[in-house]
Amino acid sequence: MAAVTLLEARGLTRHFDGLKAVDGVDFDLHQGEIHALIGPNGAGKTTFVSLLSGRIPVQSGTIRFSGRDITHLPAHARVRLGIAYTFQITQVYGALTVFDNVALAVQSRHSHRLRDDAMAALTRVGLQDRADQTAGTLSYGHQRLLEVAMGLGLDPKLLILDEPTQGLAQGEIETFKDIVRGVVPAATVLLIEHNMDVVMDLAQRITVLNFGEVLATGTPEAIRADKAVQTAYLGG
Amino acid sequence: MTAAVLALTASGLSLVFGIMRVVNVAHGAFFMLGAVLAWFVSEWVPGPAGLSFAVALVVCPLIVGAIAAAADMAVLKRLNYEPEATIVATIGLLYILEQAALSFFGPDARPVPAPLDFRIQLPWFGYSGYKLAVIVGAALVLLMVWLILKHTKAGLIMRATQIDRDTARAFGINVDRVYAGVFAMGAGLAAIAAVLIVPIQQAHYLMGGDPLLLSFIVVIIGGLGSLRGTLVAALIIGLGDGVISTFFAPTLAKILATLAVGLILVLRPQGLFGKRAA
Amino acid sequence: MTVDRALFLHLGLIAALLAFHFVAPAYHHTNIARIMVLAIYAMGYNIAFGYTGLLSLGHALFFGSGLYAAGLLAYHADGTAGIGLIAGLLAGGAVAFALGLFALRTAGVAFMIVTLMFAQAGYLTVLYFGSYTRGDEGIVIPKAGRMLASLDLSDDNTRYLVALALFAVALLVNLWLARSPRGRIMVAMRENEERSRMLGYNPYTVKLTALTISGLYAGLSGAAYALMFGYAGASLASVQYSILPLLYVLLGGAGTVIGPFLGALLMFYLIDYASSITDAHQFVTGVALVLLILFAPKGILGTIRERGLKWLP
Numbered sequence: 057m058a059a060v061t062l063l064e065a066r067g068l069t070r071h072f073d074g075l076k077a078v079d080g081v082d083f084d085l086h087q088g089e090i091h092a093l094i095g096p097n098g099a100g101k102t103t104f105v106s107l108l109s110g111r112i113p114v115q116s117g118t119i120r121f122s123g124r125d126i127t128h129l130p131a132h133a134r135v136r137l138g139i140a141y142t143f144q145i146t147q148v149y150g151a152l153t154v155f156d157n158v159a160l161a162v163q164s165r166h167s168h169r170l171r172d173d174a175m176a177a178l179t180r181v182g183l184q185d186r187a188d189q190t191a192g193t194l195s196y197g198h199q200r201l202l203e204v205a206m207g208l209g210l211d212p213k214l215l216i217l218d219e220p221t222q223g224l225a226q227g228e229i230e231t232f233k234d235i236v237r238g239v240v241p242a243a244t245v246l247l248i249e250h251n252m253d254v255v256m257d258l259a260q261r262i263t264v265l266n267f268g269e270v271l272a273t274g275t276p277e278a279i280r281a282d283k284a285v286q287t288a289y290l291g292g
Numbered sequence: 293m294t295a296a297v298l299a300l301t302a303s304g305l306s307l308v309f310g311i312m313r314v315v316n317v318a319h320g321a322f323f324m325l326g327a328v329l330a331w332f333v334s335e336w337v338p339g340p341a342g343l344s345f346a347v348a349l350v351v352c353p354l355i356v357g358a359i360a361a362a363a364d365m366a367v368l369k370r371l372n373y374e375p376e377a378t379i380v381a382t383i384g385l386l387y388i389l390e391q392a393a394l395s396f397f398g399p400d401a402r403p404v405p406a407p408l409d410f411r412i413q414l415p416w417f418g419y420s421g422y423k424l425a426v427i428v429g430a431a432l433v434l435l436m437v438w439l440i441l442k443h444t445k446a447g448l449i450m451r452a453t454q455i456d457r458d459t460a461r462a463f464g465i466n467v468d469r470v471y472a473g474v475f476a477m478g479a480g481l482a483a484i485a486a487v488l489i490v491p492i493q494q495a496h497y498l499m500g501g502d503p504l505l506l507s508f509i510v511v512i513i514g515g516l517g518s519l520r521g522t523l524v525a526a527l528i529i530g531l532g533d534g535v536i537s538t539f540f541a542p543t544l545a546k547i548l549a550t551l552a553v554g555l556i557l558v559l560r561p562q563g564l565f566g567k568r569a570a
Numbered sequence: 571m572t573v574d575r576a577l578f579l580h581l582g583l584i585a586a587l588l589a590f591h592f593v594a595p596a597y598h599h600t601n602i603a604r605i606m607v608l609a610i611y612a613m614g615y616n617i618a619f620g621y622t623g624l625l626s627l628g629h630a631l632f633f634g635s636g637l638y639a640a641g642l643l644a645y646h647a648d649g650t651a652g653i654g655l656i657a658g659l660l661a662g663g664a665v666a667f668a669l670g671l672f673a674l675r676t677a678g679v680a681f682m683i684v685t686l687m688f689a690q691a692g693y694l695t696v697l698y699f700g701s702y703t704r705g706d707e708g709i710v711i712p713k714a715g716r717m718l719a720s721l722d723l724s725d726d727n728t729r730y731l732v733a734l735a736l737f738a739v740a741l742l743v744n745l746w747l748a749r750s751p752r753g754r755i756m757v758a759m760r761e762n763e764e765r766s767r768m769l770g771y772n773p774y775t776v777k778l779t780a781l782t783i784s785g786l787y788a789g790l791s792g793a794a795y796a797l798m799f800g801y802a803g804a805s806l807a808s809v810q811y812s813i814l815p816l817l818y819v820l821l822g823g824a825g826t827v828i829g830p831f832l833g834a835l836l837m838f839y840l841i842d843y844a845s846s847i848t849d850a851h852q853f854v855t856g857v858a859l860v861l862l863i864l865f866a867p868k869g870i871l872g873t874i875r876e877r878g879l880k881w882l883p
Contacts, residue, residue: 109768135770147765149758160758163751164770170751210770315679370864375679376625380820380863383627383813387856395850505690508683547694554687557680558672 059086062214062244068107068117077103079268080117085214088241092259093248096288100268101248102144105216108246109141110134122213135164138213142206142220144248146199150192154183157191157202161209177209181235197228204235215239216246221254233258256280264288296430297485299526301503302510303434304481306522309511311454311474314373317382319482320504321389322360326352326483327404327495328397334404341405348404348487353480360479361472368475369468386500393497401499406491426488433484434523437477450474505546509553576827576883580745583828584738591730601842603730605834606737607794608818612830613744614662614787615815620824621753622780623760625678627812628685631669631692632785634807635661636792638696638703641802644715646702651718651797655736655790662789663782665692670781674774689812696804708803716797729798736794737831740787745827747783748883756780757825788815817855820862823871827883832870 063085070078078100085091093101106112108119110131118127126134135141149157158174167173178184181201186194191202200220207215217236221229229251236258239245249255255262255276262279264271272282279285305319316322330348337344363385371377406422441447453460453470461467482503493499510529514521590602611633618624636658643649643657673684697705716723723729747753758766759776767773796802805811815830822833837858844854866873875882 111764111768130772132767132770132772135768141768143765143768147762149761149765151761152754152757156754159751160754160766161769163754206769315683367860367864376682377863377867379625379627379679379682380816381860384856384859384863387852387859389856391850391852391856394852508687512683543694543698547691547698550687550691550694554684554691555672557684557687558675 059089061085062087062122063108064120065108066118066120068104068114068119070103070107070112070115076100076268078107081265081268081270083263083270083273085244085246086261088244089260090236090240090245090247090258092255092262093246093265094250094252094255094262095265095271099265101265102218103268104265105141105218105246105248109139109216111141135210135212138210139216140207140210140212140214141216142203142218144218144222146196146203148191148194148199148202148206150190152191153187154178154189154191154194154202155187158205158209161206162211165211167211173211174209177205180208180238181205182231197224200224200228201232201235204232208239212243214244214246216248218248219250220247221249221251229254295527295529296427297489298503298506298510298529299523300430300433300485300488301482302507302514302522302526303437304478304485305507306511306514307437307481308475308478311450312368312373312471313375314368314378314475315375315382316475316478317379317504318363318385318389319478319507320500320502321386322356322479322500323482323486323503324393324495324497324500325356325359325389326486327490327493327499328393328497329355329483330487330490331397331402331404331495345404345406345487345491349484352487353483356483357476357480361476364472364475365468369471373471390497390500397495397497399497401494401496403494404490422491426492429488430485433481437481446473505550505553509549512553512556575881576745576749579882580741580827583831584734584741587734587737591727591734596726599726599730601838602835603726603733603798604795605831605838606733607791607798608814608838609831609834610737610740610794611788611791612815612818612822612834613740613827614784614791616819616824616826616830617744617747617756617787618781618784619816620819620826620829621748621760622756622777624674624777624781624784625682625816626685626781626784627682627809627816628669628673628687628689628692629784629788629815630807630809630811631685631689632662632666632788633792633795633811634689634692634696635665635785636789636794637796637802637806638792639789640793641709641711641796642702644711644797645709645802649715651716651721651723654715654797655718655793658793658796659786659790662792663786666785666788667778667782669785670778674777674781686809686812689807690809693804693807693809696807703802703804706804708801708805711796711800711802716800718797723798724800733794733798736790740790741827741831745883748827752779760825813855813859817859817862820867820869821858823869823873823875826869826871826875829869829871836870 061084065081065083068078068081068083081104093104095101103112107114110129114127118125120126121137121139126137155174158177159170162170162173162177175184175187178187181204183198183201183205186198191199194202204220221232224232233254236245247259259276261274262276263273264279264285266288271288272279272285274282301323305316308314308316329352333348333351334344337347367381368378371381441450449465449470453465453467457467506529510525511522513529514525587602587606594602615629618626639657639661640654643654669685669688673681673688676684696703703709713724718732721728721732723732755771755776759771759773763773795806818833818837819830820833821837822829822831840858841851841854845851868876871882
């Protein structure tokens with residue numbers, strides 16, 4: 057199949073006080089794929105997606121999204137272009153209702169059907185019955201789902217999920233996998249994930265980062281077979 | 293002269309901000325309290341001006357420090373030193389202290405006699421002996437603060453607390469006591485400065501406003517929380533103050549000064565001499 | 571369909587204040603008129619502080635802008651009250667916008683000090699141009715300048731009703747804003763700025779808008795104060811007048827629509843009562859600030875909302 061490139065990073069670099077958190081990374085995302093980003097702790101995964109989402113300014117290199125250079129675009133403008141980021145550490149608005157949380161995402165794209173769209177996003181993660189509950193009183197698992205619903209509410213072209221299954225029970229992980237499968241191919245998913253079962257199950261392609269550099273990119277089978285990856289990460 | 297007293301007042305503010313991350317809006321009120329108490333001491337202690345002055349120099353900072361420590365323990369500690377809440381609380385404190393001074397001291401400005409009165413006649417200009425003594429005295433106090441911070445166990449504990457409150461607590465440092473002590477010390481420094489200046493400038497219940505503003509300027513230009521930056525900035529401002537006020541009307545000079553502080557905070561939040569925080 | 575309890579409550583307050591007009595003794599009648607004008611100021615402060623989380627110590631600059639826009643126009647240019655109110659509204663908004671351009675590059679403590687400094691510079695500017703503003707002594711606005719079309723604002727009854735009309739509009743606009751999507755964005759910015767940025771909102775423009783709206787309220791209130799009570803003096807632009815709305819909002823409940831009015835009402839009478847038994851009214855202000863921040867940082871209505879009346883806007 058002829059893959060259409062949604063996002064393209066070239067020579068992306070970010071150092072912190074001499075620490076090469078991200079060092080000259082080339083990276084392509086295909087439209088409609090689920091792409092997993094893996095690597096040991098401190099490999100630069102979160103820094104890398106922070107560069108993509110604009111939370112951290114790029115030191116050198118370029119990022120193109122839908123054919124447009126977004127390297128120096130501020131984070132909020134990238135969100136408007138369709139890059140949604142869900143936080144590794146849950147950051148819902150604890151004092152607001154579940155509905156308001158998602159409504160904030162929906163109204164960000166100037167939807168004219170605020171209530172319908174917000175409820176639709178909540179329904180996709182199964183929280184529609186809790187719309188009036190205060191978000192801070194939700195269980196941890198439900199807060200993670202709300203976080204995802206906020207991402208969906210933005211109706212993004214690219215949904216970046218930063219360790220979404222961390223701390224979830226097995227049953228919740230299954231629900232979560234179904235949600236992610238439902239996002240593609242209308243949108244594209246970039247997933248940082250430690251749980252290898254989830255990665256191998258969901259991802260069509262995987263990129264392995266190590267010491268801020270790309271170690272390998274390929275299908276789950278190719279990555280599993282890659283000697284360099286096995287030594288660096290999978291523990292041989 | 294101005295620079296010396298200013299440096300003393302500002303170092304108190306800087307100390308409190310540097311170690312506790314508390315912006316003490318009541319700092320000027322502590323300064324005023326020191327001056328007003330000095331007047332009471334000069335009234336009540338009999339004998340020569342020098343004696344009552346010496347008593348004031350010891351007693352006023354202690355009383356002001358005690359009040360500050362009490363305020364810290366009763367109010368700031370309970371706010372968990374949350375920055376915005378502590379500012380609101382110290383504004384309240386400022387009101388309370390000013391009102392107390394107004395009620396017990398009255399609305400008038402009152403003079404305090406100078407402990408020594410002679411002029412040093414240098415070849416090209418004369419200089420009041422008292423002013424010279426103030427400069428020397430202020431310099432000595434600052435040196436002492438410096439030495440305490442750098443070379444004593446108490447100073448080490450303060451610096452440890454500054455770097456990481458929680459770790460300091462984990463190492464068995466009584467952070468509450470350190471904070472109360474630092475807050476008292478900051479207020480005490482302002483009080484010493486006030487006692488020193490009050491023979492030249494009369495005591496008045498609203499006299500805290502200008503030193504507060506100037507201290508803000510000094511601390512902000514010097515870099516928030518850096519004692520060395522504070523000293524350099526105080527010298528520049530103190531010496532510069534005379535220069536500026538010869539060119540502008542006092543009100544205009546103040547307008548320019550306040551605008552400058554605002555703009556510096558916007559453009560260079562780390563201060564003119566401070567290093568950018570990582 | 572549920573009744574719109576919130577709208578009902580706010581219309582009820584306006585109706586009660588109208589009823590009060592007919593029964594009130596003269597002394598309280600004047601007080602309430604003054605409180606309503608100050609409540610507009612506090613509502614504006616609340617839009618910045620209570621809803622958006624911008625703790626400013628410089629709102630006297632916006633209040634003073636409105637005060638002097640109206641006062642100076644009436645005093646030096648024979649402006650009428652209608653022009654004065656509009657000029658005050660715009661002056662407050664414009665000054666808030668201009669200050670926000672700079673000050674909103676900072677946050678938290680730095681924002682507090684920057685706003686404090688700019689407001690102090692504004693206060694000193696009033697003193698510096700004493701030949702026009704008459705400084706601390708202030709200007710007394712001539713009766714001709716206090717005419718709103720054919721309404722004479724120096725008349726007690728007219729003043730009360732005009733104050734009520736302005737208050738009612740300000741309150742209902744505030745209610746609408748608080749329940750609108752834009753109000754939700756402001757609250758989101760207060761709750762979690764980084765999260766809001768990652769939902770596509772530019773924190774700088776959201777805060778600048780909120781501060782400007784806040785300035786419009788403060789400016790309108792300042793102008794109304796000058797025209798209704800016939801006086802504009804430097805003390806009304808001093809730092810005390812930056813603290814005042816903070817106090818009202820903290821007492822009544824930050825982030826509630828009626829809170830600012832409730833806070834202004836209670837604080838006004840508390841100080842009024844304290845002044846009748848002692849001259850130490852500053853003491854009351856100071857103690858109130860300390861006690862509120864210590865024991866009830868959410869204020870009266872904030873606490874009530876937390877304890878059950880969740881629908882309270």
